[in-house]
Amino acid sequence: MKAxxxxxxxxxxxxxxxxxxxxxxxxxxxxxxxxxDYFLLDNLLxxxxxxxxxxxxxxxxxxxxxxxxxxxxxxxxPFELVPKLAQLDIAGFQIAGYGCPGMSNVTAGLVIxxxxxxxxxxSTMMGVHSALAMMSVALLGSxxxxxxxxxxxxxxxxxxxxxxxEPTHGSDVVKLETTARRDGDSYVINGHKRxxxxxxFADYSIIWARGDDGHVGGYVVEKGTPxxxxxxxxxxxxxxxxxxxxxxxxxxxxxAANRLANVHTFRDTEKVLLASRFCVAWESIxxxxxxxxxxxxxxxxxxxxxxxxxxxxxxxxxxxxxxxxITDMLCMxxxxxxxxxxxxxxxxxxxxxxxxxxxxxRAILADxxxxxxxxxxxxxxxxxxxxxxxxxxxxxxxxxxxxxxxVGRDITGYSAFVPAVPSHH
Ligand SMILES: Cc1cc2nc3c(=O)[nH]c(=O)nc-3n(C[C@H](O)[C@H](O)[C@H](O)COP(=O)(O)OP(=O)(O)OC[C@H]3O[C@@H](n4cnc5c(N)ncnc54)[C@H](O)[C@@H]3O)c2cc1C
Numbered sequence: 001m002k003a004x005x006x007x008x009x010x011x012x013x014x015x016x017x018x019x020x021x022x023x024x025x026x027x028x029x030x031x032x033x034x035x036x037d038y039f040l041l042d043n044l045l046x047x048x049x050x051x052x053x054x055x056x057x058x059x060x061x062x063x064x065x066x067x068x069x070x071x072x073x074x075x076x077x078p079f080e081l082v083p084k085l086a087q088l089d090i091a092g093f094q095i096a097g098y099g100c101p102g103m104s105n106v107t108a109g110l111v112i113x114x115x116x117x118x119x120x121x122x123s124t125m126m127g128v129h130s131a132l133a134m135m136s137v138a139l140l141g142s143x144x145x146x147x148x149x150x151x152x153x154x155x156x157x158x159x160x161x162x163x164x165x166e167p168t169h170g171s172d173v174v175k176l177e178t179t180a181r182r183d184g185d186s187y188v189i190n191g192h193k194r195x196x197x198x199x200x201f202a203d204y205s206i207i208w209a210r211g212d213d214g215h216v217g218g219y220v221v222e223k224g225t226p227x228x229x230x231x232x233x234x235x236x237x238x239x240x241x242x243x244x245x246x247x248x249x250x251x252x253x254x255x256a257a258n259r260l261a262n263v264h265t266f267r268d269t270e271k272v273l274l275a276s277r278f279c280v281a282w283e284s285i286x287x288x289x290x291x292x293x294x295x296x297x298x299x300x301x302x303x304x305x306x307x308x309x310x311x312x313x314x315x316x317x318x319x320x321x322x323x324x325x326i327t328d329m330l331c332m333x334x335x336x337x338x339x340x341x342x343x344x345x346x347x348x349x350x351x352x353x354x355x356x357x358x359x360x361x362r363a364i365l366a367d368x369x370x371x372x373x374x375x376x377x378x379x380x381x382x383x384x385x386x387x388x389x390x391x392x393x394x395x396x397x398x399x400x401x402x403x404x405x406x407v408g409r410d411i412t413g414y415s416a417f418v419p420a421v422p423s424h425h
Pocket of ligand 1: 128162163164165169170171172194195196197198239244392395396397398399400401402405416417418
């Protein structure tokens with residue numbers, strides 16, 4: 001077997017840093033792909049998959065990583081990157097037709113991993129657009145709706161948002177209170193949404209609301225519709241580039257033709273959530289890889305007590321644990337992706353993956369942060385941004401606890417979501 005972890009790596013890109021390089025370790029220190037693919041999963045890929053993965057990695061390394069930190073610091077979305085992202089032809093991930101790339105689940109996962117390894121705000125923006133908004137139309141729209149909405153979204157000329165969560169309904173979003181009342185040939189939507197990514201600028205916001213029959217439906221609200229007010233949630237300490245909105249919907253009139261034709265109950269919404277939760281699982285692995293690769297490259301460069309950190313046993317132990325976790329996640333996720341490719345859809349399996357990887361990624365990033373010492377808290381070295389951002393990944397698409405409850409219900413047969421009410425209430 002060829003040496004997988006030979007020379008010290010510094011394949012990162014120069015970044016103007018106001019902080020100087022007095023530690024002797026040039027920021028950034030992101031490593032190369034061979035460092036984290038320890039069980040050579042790359043050998044299982046087709047040439048096309050490898051080429052696409054490389055293309056996305058190069059895009060993130062060259063176009064995103066060098067510019068993203070100031071946007072993150074200012075909590076701004078890097079609109080300048082959208083046309084470049086569009087050129088990658090990845091929007092829509094697994095969706096086939098309508099100008100979308102029709103990737104397998106494995107291929108889509110590799111793309112998401114690479115986006116997330118570079119920056120979780122960018123992977124989140126793309127995830128909301130592709131895996132939530134576009135996937136809602138693809139899975140639940142009529143033929144006419146797919147033809148109308150998907151092609152401009154695939155070209156990223158139109159961007160999407162997905163409005164499910166409400167101020168008073170997060171984990172129990174199944175109880176959402178936003179209403180959609182039929183009135184002639186339109187629906188009139190009233191209610192509030194919270195945390196909705198991309199919603200301040202999205203051209204199409206998929207808003208989930210309860211219809212006259214009491215069932216949840218999905219409605220495409222187009223930009224500029226009167227009564228739709230999206231305000232950025234300020235002061236976030238995670239995913240600062242993502243524009244998450246608090247939305248007020250006041251008598252928002254949507255043409256009946258914009259109600260997603262194949263949504264009948266909340267169970268249909270869950271089909272989209274399965275697809276996007278699967279993507280989020282890949283995101284966690286990408287973030288973990290960024291932490292590990294950076295810690296490894298840093299340890300090879302930074303000297304203390306006369307030796308590179310990498311030469312110390314305790315550092316090697318920590319790096320080995322990180323690599324074991326990453327290898328575990330990659331093997332699991334490749335198998336899960338194959339299962340989805342075979343049509344074996346299972347929300348508990350996807351929930352298990354999201355729960356497990358996010359927990360591991362948080363631990364790896366915290367460890368990597370520590371191994372960079374003081375530099376670990378600087379944006380220049382990238383781990384700090386990932387460490388902050390992974391907190392949001394832990395929460396969105398269902399928290400760690402919610403995933404565990406989904407798995408727990410599946411393996412025990414008992415639903416533990418709603419506690420028993422004490423008898424004295
Ligand atoms: C950065 C970010 C981006 C997001 N983007 C979107 C988006 O684009 N679209 C969208 O619709 N939503 C989005 N969300 C919303 C996200 O899905 C919710 O935040 C998430 O589902 C959790 O809901 P909550 O924040 O209301 O927390 P709560 O539901 O209030 O949970 C608080 C705590 O209670 C725990 N808890 C809840 N229920 C139980 C239970 N039964 N048993 C034990 N513990 C429980 C949770 O695990 C958590 O620890 C986003 C959130 C964030 C932070």
